[in-house]
Amino acid sequence: xxxxxxxxxxxxxxxxxxxxxxxxALALSSEVDVxxxxxxxxxxxxxxxxxxxxxxxxxxxxxxxxxxxAEAVEATVLPLAGGYDAILTPATTDGKxxxxxxxxxxxxxxxxxxxxxxxxxxxxRPIYAGNALETIQSGDAKKVITVRPTAFAAAGEGGxxxxxxxxxxxxxxxxxxxxxxxxxxxxxxxxxxxxxxxGRALGSAEEFHAVMEPLADxxxxxxxxxxxxxxxxxxxxxxxxxxxxxxxxxMLYIAIGISGAIQHLAGMKDSKTIVAINKDPDAPIFQVxxxxxxxxxxxxxxxxxxxLG
Amino acid sequence: xxxLVPVKRVxxxxxxxxxxxxxxxxxxxxxxxxxxxxxxxxxxxxVRLKEGKEHHAAGTATEIVVVSIxxxxxxETIRTALAMGADRGVLIQSDTDLEPLAVAKLLKxxxxxxxPDLVLMGKQSIxxxxxxxxxxxxxxxxxxxxxxxxxxxxxxxxxxxxxxxDGGLQTIAAExxxxxxxxxxxxxxxxxxxxxxxxxxxxxxxxxxxADYGVDVADRxxxxxxxxxxxxxxxxxxxxxxxxxxxxKSAGVL
Ligand SMILES: Cc1cc2nc3c(=O)[nH]c(=O)nc-3n(C[C@H](O)[C@H](O)[C@H](O)COP(=O)(O)OP(=O)(O)OC[C@H]3O[C@@H](n4cnc5c(N)ncnc54)[C@H](O)[C@@H]3O)c2cc1C
Ligand SMILES: Cc1cc2nc3c(=O)[nH]c(=O)nc-3n(C[C@H](O)[C@H](O)[C@H](O)COP(=O)(O)OP(=O)(O)OC[C@H]3O[C@@H](n4cnc5c(N)ncnc54)[C@H](O)[C@@H]3O)c2cc1C
Numbered sequence: 261x262x263x264x265x266x267x268x269x270x271x272x273x274x275x276x277x278x279x280x281x282x283x284x285a286l287a288l289s290s291e292v293d294v295x296x297x298x299x300x301x302x303x304x305x306x307x308x309x310x311x312x313x314x315x316x317x318x319x320x321x322x323x324x325x326x327x328x329x330a331e332a333v334e335a336t337v338l339p340l341a342g343g344y345d346a347i348l349t350p351a352t353t354d355g356k357x358x359x360x361x362x363x364x365x366x367x368x369x370x371x372x373x374x375x376x377x378x379x380x381x382x383x384x385r386p387i388y389a390g391n392a393l394e395t396i397q398s399g400d401a402k403k404v405i406t407v408r409p410t411a412f413a414a415a416g417e418g419g420x421x422x423x424x425x426x427x428x429x430x431x432x433x434x435x436x437x438x439x440x441x442x443x444x445x446x447x448x449x450x451x452x453x454x455x456x457x458x459g460r461a462l463g464s465a466e467e468f469h470a471v472m473e474p475l476a477d478x479x480x481x482x483x484x485x486x487x488x489x490x491x492x493x494x495x496x497x498x499x500x501x502x503x504x505x506x507x508x509x510x511m512l513y514i515a516i517g518i519s520g521a522i523q524h525l526a527g528m529k530d531s532k533t534i535v536a537i538n539k540d541p542d543a544p545i546f547q548v549x550x551x552x553x554x555x556x557x558x559x560x561x562x563x564x565x566x567x568l569g
Numbered sequence: 570x571x572x573l574v575p576v577k578r579v580x581x582x583x584x585x586x587x588x589x590x591x592x593x594x595x596x597x598x599x600x601x602x603x604x605x606x607x608x609x610x611x612x613x614x615x616v617r618l619k620e621g622k623e624h625h626a627a628g629t630a631t632e633i634v635v636v637s638i639x640x641x642x643x644x645e646t647i648r649t650a651l652a653m654g655a656d657r658g659v660l661i662q663s664d665t666d667l668e669p670l671a672v673a674k675l676l677k678x679x680x681x682x683x684x685p686d687l688v689l690m691g692k693q694s695i696x697x698x699x700x701x702x703x704x705x706x707x708x709x710x711x712x713x714x715x716x717x718x719x720x721x722x723x724x725x726x727x728x729x730x731x732x733x734x735d736g737g738l739q740t741i742a743a744e745x746x747x748x749x750x751x752x753x754x755x756x757x758x759x760x761x762x763x764x765x766x767x768x769x770x771x772x773x774x775x776x777x778x779x780a781d782y783g784v785d786v787a788d789r790x791x792x793x794x795x796x797x798x799x800x801x802x803x804x805x806x807x808x809x810x811x812x813x814x815x816x817x818k819s820a821g822v823l
Contacts, residue, residue, distance in 0.1 A: 327739070327741075329741065330704065330707075330714055330716070331713055331714070334708065352735050353716075353717060353732075353733070353734040353735045354734070354735070356700045356704075356716070357704065357714075357716050357717075358704070359704075360669065360699075360700070360701035360702075360703075360704035360705045360708070361704045361705065361707065361708040361714065362708075363670070363701075363705065364670065364673060364704070364705035364706075364708035364709050365708050367670070368670070368789065369668050369669065369670050369789035369790050370669065370670075370699070370701050370705070371790070372698070372699045372700060372701060373698070373700075382793065386698065386798070387586075387595070387696065387697060387698050387795075388580065388586035388595055388695070388696055388698070389586075389695060389698070390798060391585055391586040391587075391588075391595075391797075391798070392586055392588045392595050392795050392796070392797065392798070393795070393796050393797070393798050394792055394794070394795045394796075395792070395793040395794045395795075395796070396790045396791065396792055396793065397790065397791045397793055398789065398790055398791075399788075399789050399790070399791065400789050431713070433712075433713040433743060433744040433747075434713045434714075434715075434741055434742070434743045434744070435741065435742045436739075436740075436741055437729060437740040437741055437742050438739075438740040439737065439738065439739045439740065440737050440738045441736045441737040441738075442736060442737045450735075487753065490754070491753070491754060496737065497719065497733045497737070497738065497754065498733075498734075498735065498736055498737050503695065503698070504692075504693065504752070504753060506735070511822060512817070512822050512823070522585055523582070529798075529801065532822070533817070533820065533822045534801075534804070535813065535817070546804070546806075548801050548804075549804045550801075550802075550804040550805070550820075551804055551805060551806075551807050551813055551816050551817065552804060552805070552806045552807065553806070553807050553808075553809070553810065553813050554806060555810075560810050561810075563809065563810035563811065564810040564813065564814065566810075567810045567811045567813070567814040568814055568823075
């Protein structure tokens, strides 16, 4: 059986979510090809060719693919689908956008957000905001799967797969209008080893920046936020961690002024070590924290800064 | 413009789901059920399109039809949507939980019957967490899709949608008819007023059966078991920031 991985990339290089998805794919088959969709993405394809274990890289380009429009990805993948028994992609917002569309066209049940490959047809995925894990067996001949990157180790480098061009489709009924991407020199949330995350307690956008940024800089950390902090405009939407935001699993997650609602926990409870700073000793976040500090962040964060040296 | 809003009855978002001891699923007996929170946001936006609230011109939506696929009690979910301002409902009764592909096929059949210009729906349901039905419906209809909407503008035969994506925001314009799935920050749904709840009781809900639509709803996936996620070991409380840093260092985290 052959597997196609649709790569996640930033326009110049594949993201490590792609390496992690290749690991999941290699658990299904040793014949793993990577499809890079984009516009002017040759360098990305060359990078993907170096991932260990990859057999071949396919490169498809068009204007619509440059914006990863779901209709364009679907129309590009469908003609290739005949050659594969499974199509995998990371469960990013792009992957979640196009994978079910491809599945519907192939008349198969999409399998969303898997955290484990049990066998070639059996997978584990979280449901109910991560409060339950379901083990499902697919009866479809072809499988379309999104992979939760935090649940898999990254495939290594050292491959030298050939790169082949394939036809890139467009999205005739959808046009790209604009985008507003958050620019930051900090690590991406999904890839960060350390995350400092702020909640409603911060009270304003100014305070959020003033408290979270110096701490993140000191730790080389990415910044996350609860939904309440994002809704209130303290932080951009891209920072939201949780059931409906990003799922993260860093080495260290520091939650500051976050109560620990189930929807927030769904996005961070697989972190290796969790620290909570909250003035309410009964806050649910303490139930998942390895180290809890009951304190006002206004004094605790400056003290933490100086203790870090 | 006619708007179709699929709504799903799910476990209330405040309730923590418990796995059954026999691992057959999640225990939903005597658990509070509500409309999927994302679907409430979809209903609210549809009503605003009709009322002309926010940046929408009044009468952008002329009729709002809500549809649910589920058990008889899903009528309550439909009534909630009717009390918020939807015009009429359709309940496709099913005692078994259908997979996203089956739900999408049934919704396609409803779209073919109702001929809406816009399907506005939740991006994901908080039980299945699949985040799939909207995209699948769009594919089956060969319609464009705009998922994870944080802002919606209907103008010039297009839905211009600002999408909440990894990395920030992306705005795209999809030709109508289209499927738009909504994210949390699109709006804050209203509470229905008592008079509107009373009025909703008189609104029509058409009762249908899955068999009425003649589509294949067979399961493709078999749930082998549903288990609890591994529990985290109990942590410790530290007394100060200094002690916290020390603990993290001795645990090898820093
Ligand atoms: C469908 C749905 C999806 C959702 N998805 C998400 C999601 O993806 N991510 C997410 O985060 N939420 C999500 N939520 C929202 C979630 O239910 C909570 O409302 C949210 O996480 C609360 O954010 P918070 O912890 O910052 O705020 P609060 O719950 O208000 O907590 C603030 C905390 O700060 C503490 N505090 C206050 N002042 C101080 C101080 N000076 N020093 C120290 N501590 C202080 C308080 O004790 C409190 O514990 C979702 C909700 C729904 C309905
Ligand atoms: C006890 C139990 C057992 C389950 N067993 C299985 C199983 O064996 N296999 C499986 O795949 N799933 C199972 N599920 C999950 C359930 O069937 C899914 O909810 C269903 O597959 C649809 O996926 P979703 O709701 O996650 O869709 P999503 O794609 O997350 O939903 C997106 C949107 O689609 C619309 N929508 C979804 N469902 C409906 C509906 N019924 N009526 C109207 N609109 C709707 C809503 O607008 C919703 O916001 C089970 C759920 C329960 C509670």
